[in-house]
Amino acid sequence: MIHLQGVSVVYPDGTTALDKVDLSIERGEFVFITGPSGSGKTTLLQLIYREMVPTEGKVLVDGQDVAKLPAWRVPLLRRKVGVVFQDFRLLPNQTVWENVRFALDVVGASRREKHRKVPIALELVGLADKANSYPDNLSGGEKQRVCIARALVNSPMALLADEPTGNLDPEISLELTELLANIAETGTTVVMATHDKMIVDKMQRRVVTLLHGAVVRDAKEGGGYHDRA
């Protein structure tokens, strides 16, 4: 589903963000990308949703070399790859329902489709009863669930989560990660960048550890934050 082959990213100032990364993630997998700040976690995710292109190597998503996608096809890639951020990125003047529907609005979905898909997405993240609330009236965990619902409403093949629990307390963080793991069970590949040791240790899923842009560990059979490969 997602394959990185010899991927390097070097910024114009000479900083190496990723260094010859090889990584394969299959459909329906749940993968943690861990590592200290600045290790290249966010860059790796950005390559997958074509926010940036590699200096070297190939990034294949669903068989397509995303770096070679013409600009007009990037939106089509992003409909296949949902993204969730630490800072939520919700529209404060729109209700939960409207925030989720927004993802369907912009892809030209029909009214019927919106009425069918939004409740399913909200149900999936456990926010069906908050449909008419505004983001400011929600807790951090609930806000992040809205983001997940928005990312899922277009039925993406993969869901990328960049430090989604960064602003949440441990209990809520675990709940949210379990929700993402459940989503992976339905066949959606989930890649979650985090440096939350507690969650990684508790979930015992595949862990890819980055250090200075290089993959230093890939615990395919699952493991904790600091386990040795």
Added chain:
Amino acid sequence: MPRRVGGTTIELDTVEFLLQQGWQSLKRNGLMALAAICNIAVAFAVLSAFVLLAWNLEHMARKQTESAVITVELTSDAIPADVEAAINRDLRVKRTEFLSRDEALNRLAERMGYDKEALKLVGNPLPDMFIVWPNNPDDIPALAEDIKKIKGVSKDKDGVRYGGQVTKKLLVVARGVKIAAAVLTILLGSATLLIVGATIGLTIYARRREIRIMQLVGATNWFIRVPFLIEGMLQGMAGAALAAVLVLVGYYHVCRYTAENLAFIDFVYSPEMVALFAAGTILAGIVFGAIGAMLAVRRYLKIV
């Protein structure tokens, strides 16, 4: 019924969504949009007033042109057919009309209200003559000089005469006004583009969060751009409509005043002209608004 646009199926809901977004954008930056509309109105008012002026000068010049002819008197021994052939050989000549001295006298009598028979008694002082219509009124002076040289044409001071001086001046003024209008179109047009562009730039800045989300959830570029284009077009349309109303009201009063006090000035004024002027101005406003918005979107969306 869904339609295919840019590889995406477009529902009527989507069109509604885009129009709504454009309108909301305009409302969100209400004061700024109002300032832009007023600026566009001023620019378009000046511009359209110049266009009206050029239009009227053209109209007046055209009317003068229609009556711009060269009168060529012949000598008593001239053979009219030879002179006519010589005149018609010149490519600048559109047509000629022969006026015998008797006919010329009759026309003079008619114009002055004299009795023709009585006038004949005193003798006919008029020579045979040709009336020459040029293809281009600009050529009249040079053409008159050349006609003077033809054998059989009177060499008197007024042997070859024309009343085209006014036409010539009018055409010079009309050309000047047209050039000024073209220069103004460039200047004020650029100003309009900048004004619309700056306003749209602010809207883009205000909506950067929304745009960023749109980009992340897979909105196509045109989908993100259309609301801004609509906003620019609405601004241009509103500004130009305001300008058209202001200029037409002013023009109506000028026309009414001149009709009552300066009847010799013939302004163009008809329902068709008003409709054409208003439609043209508004259309230009929409086009300028769209171009301004397009430029802003290309420039600012990259840095969202």
